[in-house]
Amino acid sequence: MKRIYPIITVLAAIGYLISVTLYALTFKDIDSQSLPIYSYLTFLLFGTWIIAVLKLSTSTELKELRTKKQKNPITIFKVIFNGTPLWISIIAGLSFVFAMVSFGIIMYTQKGVVSTLEGERVIHNHGDIIKTLTEEEYRHALAVQARGFVGHYLAFFSVGAAILYPEKIESNDL
Numbered sequence: 511m512k513r514i515y516p517i518i519t520v521l522a523a524i525g526y527l528i529s530v531t532l533y534a535l536t537f538k539d540i541d542s543q544s545l546p547i548y549s550y551l552t553f554l555l556f557g558t559w560i561i562a563v564l565k566l567s568t569s570t571e572l573k574e575l576r577t578k579k580q581k582n583p584i585t586i587f588k589v590i591f592n593g594t595p596l597w598i599s600i601i602a603g604l605s606f607v608f609a610m611v612s613f614g615i616i617m618y619t620q621k622g623v624v625s626t627l628e629g630e631r632v633i634h635n636h637g638d639i640i641k642t643l644t645e646e647e648y649r650h651a652l653a654v655q656a657r658g659f660v661g662h663y664l665a666f667f668s669v670g671a672a673i674l675y676p677e678k679i680e681s682n683d684l
Contacts, residue, residue: 522554522667525667533660536654598668
């Protein structure tokens, strides 16, 4: 199983870089969720996390922490990111914080959900139309909505890559 970690780590890093690109595109009012690559990215993200969870489920250090009922997050992070270079752990941590702050800002500034009701592009909240949108406003609102999702991809790809970063691989593992 250890042989797949380097491959999945590289794929997760590629997913992270694509997510950065998609996030940047939202500032040009491009709804990155409508791009075909978004579906593949979602598939890659779930694949990364299935492998990451399998790796963590076999960790003897995590099992020991569970039996000791360890609640200190720093200790848990040290075990999860064991063998991961510090710079990758920092990128993962910063990406996670960035995603949460970005999502919080979006949730605070968005007054409702963007959709099309009865042929009109609107922002609504529980069926109450807040605003009818022009084409330009509609594209911008979809891009902001996509920004919230893609920001999470940054967090989850970077943390997944950090978890899967291969520790020293012995020659007999190959």
